[in-house]
Amino acid sequence: MGWALALHGGAGDVPRTLPPESREPRLATLRRCLDIGTAALREGRTALDVVELVVRELEDCPHFNAGRGSVLTSAGTVEMEACVMEGATLHCGAVSGLSTVANAVSLARLVMEKTPHIYLAFDGAEAFAREQGVETKDPSHFITDNNIERLRQAKEANRVQIDYTQPAAGQSQKAQAVVDDNCQTGTVGCVAVDAAGNLATATSTGGLVNKMPGRIGDTPLVGAGTYANALCAVSATGKGEEIIRRTVARDVAALMERGDALPLRDAAARVVAGAARGAVGLVAVSRQGEVCMAHNTTAMFRACATEAGHTEVGIWTDAADAGTGADGETVSVAL
Amino acid sequence: MAPWAIAIHGGAGVDPNLPEHRQEEAKRVLARCLQVGVDLLRAGAQALDVVEAVVRELETDPFFNSGRGSALTRAGTVEMEASIMDGRGRRCGAVSGVSTVKNPVSLARRVMDNSPHSYLAFDGAEEFARAQGLETVDNSYFITDDNVGMLKLAKEAGSILFDYRIPLAGTDTCSALAGAADSNGGGVHKAGMVMNGLPISVYAPETVGCAVVDASGACAAATSTGGLMNKMAGRIGDSPLIGSGTYACGACAVSCTGEGEAIIRCTLARDVAAVMEYKGLPLQQAVDYCVKERLDQGFAGLIAVSGTGEVAYGFNCTGMFRGCATEDGFMEVGIWE
Numbered sequence: 280m281g282w283a284l285a286l287h288g289g290a291g292d293v294p295r296t297l298p299p300e301s302r303e304p305r306l307a308t309l310r311r312c313l314d315i316g317t318a319a320l321r322e323g324r325t326a327l328d329v330v331e332l333v334v335r336e337l338e339d340c341p342h343f344n345a346g347r348g349s350v351l352t353s354a355g356t357v358e359m360e361a362c363v364m365e366g367a368t369l370h371c372g373a374v375s376g377l378s379t380v381a382n383a384v385s386l387a388r389l390v391m392e393k394t395p396h397i398y399l400a401f402d403g404a405e406a407f408a409r410e411q412g413v414e415t416k417d418p419s420h421f422i423t424d425n426n427i428e429r430l431r432q433a434k435e436a437n438r439v440q441i442d443y444t445q446p447a448a449g450q451s452q453k454a455q456a457v458v459d460d461n462c463q464t465g466t467v468g469c470v471a472v473d474a475a476g477n478l479a480t481a482t483s484t485g486g487l488v489n490k491m492p493g494r495i496g497d498t499p500l501v502g503a504g505t506y507a508n509a510l511c512a513v514s515a516t517g518k519g520e521e522i523i524r525r526t527v528a529r530d531v532a533a534l535m536e537r538g539d540a541l542p543l544r545d546a547a548a549r550v551v552a553g554a555a556r557g558a559v560g561l562v563a564v565s566r567q568g569e570v571c572m573a574h575n576t577t578a579m580f581r582a583c584a585t586e587a588g589h590t591e592v593g594i595w596t597d598a599a600d601a602g603t604g605a606d607g608e609t610v611s612v613a614l
Numbered sequence: 615m616a617p618w619a620i621a622i623h624g625g626a627g628v629d630p631n632l633p634e635h636r637q638e639e640a641k642r643v644l645a646r647c648l649q650v651g652v653d654l655l656r657a658g659a660q661a662l663d664v665v666e667a668v669v670r671e672l673e674t675d676p677f678f679n680s681g682r683g684s685a686l687t688r689a690g691t692v693e694m695e696a697s698i699m700d701g702r703g704r705r706c707g708a709v710s711g712v713s714t715v716k717n718p719v720s721l722a723r724r725v726m727d728n729s730p731h732s733y734l735a736f737d738g739a740e741e742f743a744r745a746q747g748l749e750t751v752d753n754s755y756f757i758t759d760d761n762v763g764m765l766k767l768a769k770e771a772g773s774i775l776f777d778y779r780i781p782l783a784g785t786d787t788c789s790a791l792a793g794a795a796d797s798n799g800g801g802v803h804k805a806g807m808v809m810n811g812l813p814i815s816v817y818a819p820e821t822v823g824c825a826v827v828d829a830s831g832a833c834a835a836a837t838s839t840g841g842l843m844n845k846m847a848g849r850i851g852d853s854p855l856i857g858s859g860t861y862a863c864g865a866c867a868v869s870c871t872g873e874g875e876a877i878i879r880c881t882l883a884r885d886v887a888a889v890m891e892y893k894g895l896p897l898q899q900a901v902d903y904c905v906k907e908r909l910d911q912g913f914a915g916l917i918a919v920s921g922t923g924e925v926a927y928g929f930n931c932t933g934m935f936r937g938c939a940t941e942d943g944f945m946e947v948g949i950w951e
Contacts (some may be wrong), residue, residue, distance in 0.1 A: 369910075370878040375850075376736060396849045399876045401736040403712060493738015494731045495710070502857040502881035520732045526857035526884045528659035533885070537892035593910015 281568040281586030282320040282474045286312055286333055288343045288466010288580030289562025290516045295595060299335040301342075302594065310339045316471065317584045325510070326471040326479035327365050327388075334361070334384040334481040337467035341423050343580075345467045346382060349421050349485020351430040352492050357421040359485050360385045360499040366478030366507035366566075373499040376401035381414040384483045389413065393504040398499065427487075433489035439519075465580065466498055468475070468505070469516030472564045474586070480505050480512040480528075487519070497522035502529035510535045511565045512542055517576065525554055531563055547573040578588050616831040617923035617941040618655040620650055622824045624667055624678040626872040627916025628933030637949055640677060640935050644947045647671040648937040651826065652945070657839070661826040661834035661867070662700045669696070669719040670834045672822035673873035676758055678935070681717060684756050684840020686765045692756040694724045694840050695854040697733075701833030701862035701921070706940055708854040714750040715743045715811075719769050720856070721839045724748065733854065745838050768844035821853055823860070823869025827919045829941075833867035835860050837884070840872070852877035857884035862879075865890045866897060868918040872931060876912020886918055898926040 288305060316333040324332070338346025349357040361383035364371035372391025375398075380386050381547045389411050390399050399407050408415060466484035484498040496519030497504035504515045506528035513528040523529075527550055534546035539550070545563040551559050551573045560574030562581060565569045574596070582592040624644060632640075649669040660669075673681030673696075684692045696707035696718035709727025710733075712718045723733050724746045734742050743750060821839035828834075838862045839853040850857035851874030859870045861883035868883040877883075885908050889900040897920040905916070905928035915929025917936055925938040938948040 373850075394846060395875070396846060396851075397878050398850035398855075399846060399848040400850050401848055402728060404848065405847055491729060491731060491734060491738055491742065493734040493736055493742070495708075495733040495735050496731075500733075500855055501878050502855075502884060505939070506881070520730075523732050523856050524699075524706055526861075526881060529857060529881045530888065531883055533888035533892055536888075538894075 280476070283564045283568045283570045283583070283585040284316045284320060284329065284333075284469070284471045285562035285564055285570050285572055285583035286316065286337065286467070286469040286581065287516055287560065287562045287572070288337060288574040289469050290574045290579035291465060292557055292576050293578035293594060297594075305342050305580055306592060306594070308337065308342060309580060312336045312469075313582040313584055313590070313592065316469065320471065320473055323474065323501050326473040326477045327363070329471045329473065330469040330479045331363060331384055331388055331479040332547060333469040334467060335382045337469070338382050338384060338483050343467045344465050344485045345483040347421050348423050350488040351422065351426050352486075352494070353434070353489050354492050355427075355430060356492065357418060357485055358490075358492065358494070359383045359421070359483070360495065361481065361483035362499045362501060363387045363391060363481040364479065364501060364504040364505055364507040364512070366493070366509055366512055371510060372499050373396055373398040373501065374400065374404045375495050375499050376493070377404055377408070378418050379405060379415040380408045381416050382403070384481050386411070386413055387481070397501070400495070421485075429488050466504075466516040468516060468562060470507070470512040470514050470562050470564045472512065472566060472568055476564060476566050478507045478509070478512040478564065480507045480514045482514045482516070497527070502526045503543065504528060506563070508531055508532050509566065511563055513561055513563040515559060515561040516558050516579070517574075518555070521555050521558040525550070527554065527559055527561060535565075543569045544571045544573075547571045549556065551575050615829050616827065617922070618827060618829050619919045619923045619938070620649065620651045620668070620824065620826045621917035621919055621925045621938040622672065622936065623869060623871055623915065623917045623927070624672060625821045625936030626929045626934035627696060627913055627931040628935060630932050640949060641947045642673075643675050643677045644647060644937040647675070647842060648939055648945065649948065650781065651672045651824065652939050655826070655941075658829065660830070661828040661832045664697070664826045664828065665824040665834045665836040666698060666719055666723050668824040669822060669838050670717045672824070673717050673719060673838050674710055675749065675803050677832045678822045681838065682756050683761065685843040685845070685848075686757065686761050687845050689847050690762070691847070693847065693849075694718045694756070694838070695850065696836065696838035697856060697860040698722045698726060698836040699725070699834065699856060699860050699862040699867070701864055704863055705911055706732050706856045708733040708856060709735065709739045710850045710854045711820055711848070713741070713753050714740060716749045716751050716755070719836050720747055721746070722836070730772070731788070732856070733763060733823065735850070752880070764843050813844040823871060824915065825862070825866065825867040825869050825917050825919045826880055831921050833862045833864065833919060834865035835862045835869045837869045839873070841865055844913040850927055852882070854922060857881045859883060861887055863887050863891075864921055866918050868916055870914055870916040871934070872914025872929070873912045876909055877914050879912070880908040880910070882908060882914065882916060883913055886916065890920075897924045901926045901928040903933045
């Protein structure tokens with residue numbers, strides 16, 4: 280037992296040559312968010328408050344693909360989405376198609392708490408945001424130069440670019456360099472279990488580079504990118520379409536519910552191993568305070584902390600690293 | 615070769631006092647749509663094509679709440695949604711916020727087949743429909759006089775009318791509605807009607823869905839809806855959500871209907887499949903387990919087929935418009951338990 284926390288900033292096949300100027304700001308944000316979440320849990324804040332707080336911080340960081348720093352649609356606009364879920368009550372809220380709301384995760388929470396619905400999208404979600412008086416920004420707030428460049432490259436390559444993928448072979452060395460610099464960002468998410476054993480999860484994203492306007496990914500879909508129940512809380516990241524069809528977050532919980540009740544790490548490892556290679560990463564915590572960060576990509580921007588004192592911040596995972604963490608509670612599985 | 619099977623629904627939560635002639639009409643529509651599927655299956659059609667064709671029929675008929683006859687938003691508009699899933703490879707497509715596409719289920723299929731994505735919504739979905747050349751109609755095509763009247767009643771009751779359309783005064787959340795059920799000895803439906811004294815000779819158009827296993831053993835499911843009467847603009851329910859309203863894999867295909875928020879919370883459709891896969895229960899037991907144990911305070915129903923040719927359904931509210939047929943000649947259309 281005890282509190283635990285894990286967060287991610289996207290999973291993908293990130294080259295180890297990622298330059299320090301791309302790596303360090305992200306690691307610094309992960310550390311800072313971990314500290315914020317840890318402090319909040321120590322103060323006795325609920326898991327739900329903590330995941331919202333941490334994801335807001337991640338959204339505000341322009342180096343990750345959520346909130347400020349969201350990637351652009353084929354029309355050059357941002358369409359952000361987010362989801363939040365509380366394990367004990369199964370209460371959940373989700374939003375899609377946001378273009379002006381500073382913190383999508385907080386609007387998702389308001390949908391959960393202030394409407395009879397779970398999920399609001401596009402104009403209706405924006406209208407609700409105004410009705411609730413949440414902070415809004417001009418769309419330009421969200422759009423970074425890096426993402427304008429990434430969209431240009433994706434259009435040049437004439438394809439939908441998964442937000443972390445490497446450029447297609449044959450692109451110029453210059454393009455390669457720019458993509459290496461800019462594309463290693465991803466969806467953000469946080470899971471937490473507080474000292475009282477309450478579980479919560481939240482995920483937020485700008486989606487895919489060059490996505491069609493109107494495209495909804497796995498992040499806001501309860502059971503796909505985000506799920507929590509009485510046993511565990513999960514936030515997934517990666518190729519949205521693969522996560523949707525495998526209901527990745529729900530399946531981790533479903534495996535823990537089955538007759539022989541798989542432990543968290545086995546459930547997570549099985550779900551990740553079952554998905555297409557290079558497609559899925561997730562962070563999860565159990566009611567017992569276990570943490571798991573599993574991915575079948577070469578990397579996942581991630582961090583975790585437990586009350587027992589285990590802390591981890593990382594990007595890549597060697598096969599040799601996989602297995603039991605320092606205190607036997609934490610596990611990072613690369614498959 | 616495996617035996618084929620098909621199940622369809624036109625929504626769960628039926629007014630217990632639905633007039634006899636309306637019941638008969640519902641059964642006629644269900645039987646006609648079921649027969650469309652049976653004929654296709656006998657001709658060797660694939661499960662995916664069958665669920666799309668059958669849901670198109672159900673959408674086009676104004677009796678049920680999808681396509682023409684969809685429930686209205688607070689603003690009096692129609693925002694339809696649908697999803698489709700192919701158990702082979704778990705491919706899927708979904709749409710929300712569709713306002714002019716005559717058959718949203720076919721747009722969902724195009725998203726699956728012809729876009730790099732799984733789910734498109736609102737303006738982007740409408741644009742894609744135009745790019746794909748799908749049949750579109752004016753939004754007014756979908757709006758029936760009955761539903762204009764129902765919206766007015768819903769607004770007067772100050773509540774959102776769930777698609778089984780029993781407005782309860784002073785309740786505006788699913789859990790509150792469920793609480794009301796408990797305090798009234800479980801008789802939420804009767805309680806709701808008594809509390810509101812609403813004339814219940816109103817029509818009950820509902821969400822529609824279809825689940826099929828074809829002779830090759832492939833499973834597919836599709837669901838389509840207009841959503842909740844008096845819903846907020848932009849509201850997305852369970853129908854387009856893979857794993858909630860719709861799911862198909864190798865083991866089974868499932869389509870759900872009812873209180874969308876309750877279905878989403880327990881990812882009902884995926885749960886039936888997960889219980890089969892992870893607990894090893896046969897189809898009907900998995901359905902019964904999920905309806906009883908997973909829905910907790912929500913009201914919903916579902917239909918399902920297994921990869922081995924069984925059909926099953928379950929619901930925890932008064933009635934579900936449904937029909938099913940199997941290759942050995944069994945065919946059934948029903949409303950009540």
